[in-house]
Amino acid sequence: MLKRLISIKFLSALTLSALLVGCTATTGNNTDTSVNSSLVSVEQTAEVYLSAASASTLDEKRDRYLLLAAHAYINDGNFSAAQNILTTMQPKMVKVPTIKAEHIYLNARIAEKVQDEQAALTKLNYPSNWQLPKWQMATYHQYKARLYKAVQQPIDQIRQLSLLSSYLPKTESTQVNDIIWQVLQPLHEETIKTFMREPANPVFSGWLQLAYIAKHYAVDPPQLVKYLGEWQRNNPYHPGAMKLPSDLEQALNAKPYRPQNIAVLLPLSGPRASVAEPIRMGILSSYMAEFDKNVTVNFFDSQMGVTQAYQQAIDSGAEFVIGPLLPNEVEELQRANQDKNDLVPQLYLNQTDVFKPQANQFYFSLSPAQEASDAARKMFADGVKLPLLLTSNDPIGKRMAESFNQTWLSLTENDAEIHYFERGDQMKLTVQQALGVTDSKARITRMKEILGSKLEADFRSRQDIDAIYMISASHDLSLLKAFLDVNFSVFAEPVSLYTSSRGRLENESSQSAQELNKVMISDIPWLMQSSEEIQMVESLWKTWNNSQKRLYVMGYDALDLVNRLAQMHAFPGYQLNGRSGALSVQPNGIIDRKLTWGKYQQGQLTPL
Numbered sequence: 001m002l003k004r005l006i007s008i009k010f011l012s013a014l015t016l017s018a019l020l021v022g023c024t025a026t027t028g029n030n031t032d033t034s035v036n037s038s039l040v041s042v043e044q045t046a047e048v049y050l051s052a053a054s055a056s057t058l059d060e061k062r063d064r065y066l067l068l069a070a071h072a073y074i075n076d077g078n079f080s081a082a083q084n085i086l087t088t089m090q091p092k093m094v095k096v097p098t099i100k101a102e103h104i105y106l107n108a109r110i111a112e113k114v115q116d117e118q119a120a121l122t123k124l125n126y127p128s129n130w131q132l133p134k135w136q137m138a139t140y141h142q143y144k145a146r147l148y149k150a151v152q153q154p155i156d157q158i159r160q161l162s163l164l165s166s167y168l169p170k171t172e173s174t175q176v177n178d179i180i181w182q183v184l185q186p187l188h189e190e191t192i193k194t195f196m197r198e199p200a201n202p203v204f205s206g207w208l209q210l211a212y213i214a215k216h217y218a219v220d221p222p223q224l225v226k227y228l229g230e231w232q233r234n235n236p237y238h239p240g241a242m243k244l245p246s247d248l249e250q251a252l253n254a255k256p257y258r259p260q261n262i263a264v265l266l267p268l269s270g271p272r273a274s275v276a277e278p279i280r281m282g283i284l285s286s287y288m289a290e291f292d293k294n295v296t297v298n299f300f301d302s303q304m305g306v307t308q309a310y311q312q313a314i315d316s317g318a319e320f321v322i323g324p325l326l327p328n329e330v331e332e333l334q335r336a337n338q339d340k341n342d343l344v345p346q347l348y349l350n351q352t353d354v355f356k357p358q359a360n361q362f363y364f365s366l367s368p369a370q371e372a373s374d375a376a377r378k379m380f381a382d383g384v385k386l387p388l389l390l391t392s393n394d395p396i397g398k399r400m401a402e403s404f405n406q407t408w409l410s411l412t413e414n415d416a417e418i419h420y421f422e423r424g425d426q427m428k429l430t431v432q433q434a435l436g437v438t439d440s441k442a443r444i445t446r447m448k449e450i451l452g453s454k455l456e457a458d459f460r461s462r463q464d465i466d467a468i469y470m471i472s473a474s475h476d477l478s479l480l481k482a483f484l485d486v487n488f489s490v491f492a493e494p495v496s497l498y499t500s501s502r503g504r505l506e507n508e509s510s511q512s513a514q515e516l517n518k519v520m521i522s523d524i525p526w527l528m529q530s531s532e533e534i535q536m537v538e539s540l541w542k543t544w545n546n547s548q549k550r551l552y553v554m555g556y557d558a559l560d561l562v563n564r565l566a567q568m569h570a571f572p573g574y575q576l577n578g579r580s581g582a583l584s585v586q587p588n589g590i591i592d593r594k595l596t597w598g599k600y601q602q603g604q605l606t607p608l
Contacts (some may be wrong), residue, residue, distance in 0.1 A: 037064040039071075039102050040135055045083070046072035060094045061104075067102045076214050088112075097130040105140065117150040138167040152381055153185050162204040165239065173239065180207055182246045185573035188582060189215040205363055206231075206238040211573065217534030218251050218574035219564040225252060251571035256563055257320055257345050262297045265323030266349075270303040276325055278548045279349065282555025283322070290560075297559070302329050307336050314344060321346040322558050347546075347558055347565065349356040357588040362565055364552055364591040366524075366580065368396050369403035371500050374595050375469055376407035376416075379498060386417070388434060390480060391471040393420040400471045400500065417465075423476060431483040464492065470499040470519075470520050476504035478515045496520065501595075504546055514603040521605070522595040526553045526579040528607045553579040561591070 035052040036043060039242035046069040066089045073082035086107055093099060104123060112120035124144055126132070132140075141164035148157035160178050165173040184192070189212055196208035212229055216225040228248075232241045244252075264283060266276040280299065287297050298316065300309040306329040313321055321344055324330055332349045337343055343360060351363035379387055389404060393398040401418050406414045421430035472480050477499060484497070501523040505513055526534065527549060537552060539546070544552070557578040561568075568574050568585040576583040581593035597608045 035063050035065070037068070039064060039067060039098065042068055042071045044068070044072065046070075046076070046078075050085075050473060059092075060096055060099065063089060063096075067099065070106050074106065074109050074113075077113075079113050082106065083110050083114075097132055098136060101126050101130060101132055101136055101140070108143070112147070117147045119179050121147050121151070134167045135494040138164060141167070141495070142513055149183075152383070154187060155191070158183055158207060159198075159201060159204045162201060162207060165203065174243075177239045177243075178245075181211075181240075184208070184211040187211070188575065202235075203238060206235045206270045209235075210238075210240045210522060214248050214251065214571060215574050218567045218571045219256070219576075226316050228252070231442050247571050247573065251567050251574070253567045254570035256566045258563060259319035259345070260295050261317050261319045262295065262322045262559070262562065263316070263318035264297060264299045264447060265302045265306060265309050265313065265321065265329075266299060266325055267329075268299060268301040272326060273303070275551070278541075278544065278551035279325065279555035279558070282552040282557075283559045285552075286556040286559040302326070306332050318344060320344065322562070323347075323349050325349045327352065334569075338531065345565070347561060349554070349558060351590060362561075362569075362585065362591060364551055364554070364558055364561065366593075368500065368502065369399045370593060371522060371595060372400035372404040372469075372471065373407040374593065375498060375500065376404045376411065378522070378597060379467055380408070380411045380498075381467065382467075382496065384496065386465050387467045387469055388465045389416055389418040389469045389471065390431065390434060390484075391418060391420050392473065392476065393422055396502070397471050404469065405473075421480070427476070427480060428483050428487075431480070431487050435484075435487050438540065443464050465495055467496040467498060470497065472499065472503050474505050476521075477505075481516055481519060494518075498522075501546075501550070506545055513600060513605070516600040517602065518600065520597055520599045522597050524550055524553055524580045525577075525596040528596045528605075550580070556580075557583065 035048060037052075049065045049069035049072060053062045053069065056062040056065060066085055070082040070085040073079070073085070086103060087243045090103070093103065097133055104126065108120040108124035111123050121144070122225065124140070124147070126140060141160045145160035145164060148154075148160060158180055161183070165176040165180075168176065184207065192208050192212045192215070195206055196212055198205040198208075209231060210228075213224070213227045217227055228244075264280070266280055267273050268276065268280070283297065287295075296390050298313070298318070300313050302309045302324045309324075310321065310333055311528050311586075324333060324340050327350050330348050331352055333348075334352065334355055338356060338359075343358065345360040345362075347362045347364055350365045351367065355363075365442075370562040376387075387408065389401050391401040397420065401420075402414075405416045405418065408414070417434075419430050421427045454469065470477060470480055479495070497519045499519055500520050501521065504521060504523055505515075505516070507513075527546060534549075537549065541548070541552075557576075557580045560578065561576065561583065564574075564576055565585065568583075569587075569589070572584065572587070574584065575594070578593075581595045584594075586592055598605045599608055600606075
């Protein structure tokens with residue numbers, strides 16, 4: 001069968017038989033005439049191939065046996081022996097593209113195992129003028145796609161997969177097409193737009209154009225149908241034109257919500273009214289920005305009883321419900337409606353830990369746990385291998401740490417290392433223990449007891465971690481960062497520092513902002529850079545802090561989501577560039593948010 005690759009397994013033995021031309025396998029004694037010299041598969045041990053190479057009278061056949069021997073050693077994990085063969089044979093190697101290509105391929109395989117995937121990619125390049133068998137080109141593009149996946153370069157992965165599909169029979173290329181579409185789903189439409197013009201690879205550019213159309217027009221079915229039709233006419237032989245991806249077909253068939261009577265359930269009175277007020281103002285601002293005289297928005301006070309408020313909204317003819325906001329109200333309304341069918345579409349403004357997904361029911365929140373999960377994906381994309389979490393020992397900190405760890409475990413199959421700190425002196429002790437400074441100082445003390453107090457030694461901090469995620473409120477973050485600065489050994493390489501919007505300073509022109517230099521922080525896009533809209537909000541509501549501004553933006557996005565939710569749910573690859581983040585809908589109805597990242601530099605927060 002084809003050379004086995006770990007991550008991408010869609011090339012089967014059946015595919016290989018369709019690709020091979022004139023390759024016959026034979027078995028028998030260890031002689032030049034009886035040992036199969038086809039490079040397609042490794043059937044013997046390295047010793048058998050080395051013996052056949054020694055007995056061969058033909059230079060090309062000798063080189064084939066040597067390559068097969070090197071490949072057999074790679075399969076056995078003996079990379080030094082394989083490298084020795086490849087290095088020794090190179091000066092006298094025949095100038096045949098098939099031989100030279102296999103030599104490059106095997107060198108890349110060794111580089112991946114001995115160094116890393118990026119080193120393998122550096123070696124794995126075939127000249128475009130080489131005429132190679134289909135199986136060899138399929139192996140080449142398959143391997144490069146896997147390497148690009150490993151180094152998290154999805155655009156290049158898609159480019160290689162699109163080239164791979166041209167060397168496969170239709171049944172197998174369909175599987176590759178499905179993988180291409182899956183890789184395209186998480187990509188932002190602006191990223192796709194940047195790369196979707198590539199005349200040299202029309203299959204690749206066609207996939208990106210299709211994905212852009214799907215994402216950009218998913219909310220507007222008539223426009224989506226129009227531009228899909230144009231794309232299909234311009235790309236009649238493209239795999240995606242002959243069979244549209246199933247989720248795109250679902251988006252085409254999904255009926256959008258177009259409510260003319262929208263009800264909003266919020267605590268308009270009582271102790272929580274101040275929390276709800278920014279959300280209410282955000283909804284009203286969104287309504288005025290896209291004013292439609294045929295649409296009405298009515299507010300109902302959930303403080304008087306959320307079930308009663310919901311029923312009043314339904315009795316008044318509500319065709320869509322936004323809210324409620326408070327967790328206990330969400331739970332109460334879920335229980336009340338759990339056995340009902342044909343519920344009015346609803347966007348809850350919070351979510352519970354456990355719930356039964358129901359049709360037309362969605363959940364939108366500024367969840368700290370969701371933000372921590374997004375941070376895990378960000379750090380993984382940044383190439384972080386071993387993160388350390390320093391987390392406040394409170395309910396929010398624990399939920400965020402658990403969410404981060406769950407996502408990190410799903411991405412790497414490894415748990416993240418978590419240390420919880422208390423405020424005050426205990427914070428310093430936790431930092432020293434987490435960085436290994438406590439143990440280092442204890443070793444120094446023992447050495448001084450043995451060798452004398454005149455011994456001079458500096459403490460050492462850990463050098464295995466490559467990033468720290470600080471989960472802390474803003475009033476603790478500056479102190480936590482200061483403890484990290486003084487407890488990093490001069491011998492240790494600096495590590496990347498990340499934190500969440502909880503650590504965002506209210507006054508970023510203060511000295512505290514200088515103390516956070518080099519820290520990366522996640523927050524809603526709307527708060528990452530100044531705009532006329534932000535200035536307007538700040539002039540109207542001068543006392544609002546960052547948390548209240550985020551709630552205002554949440555309300556704005558909530559109304560903006562209403563007409564888009566049906567398509568977003570049908571087409572998971574669709575993202576709305578909201579003020580609170582890049583928004584998408586999970587299968588269970590939860591709105592997922594991808595945040596924006598910035599970095600403190602010279603006392604200023606700069607978007608990345």
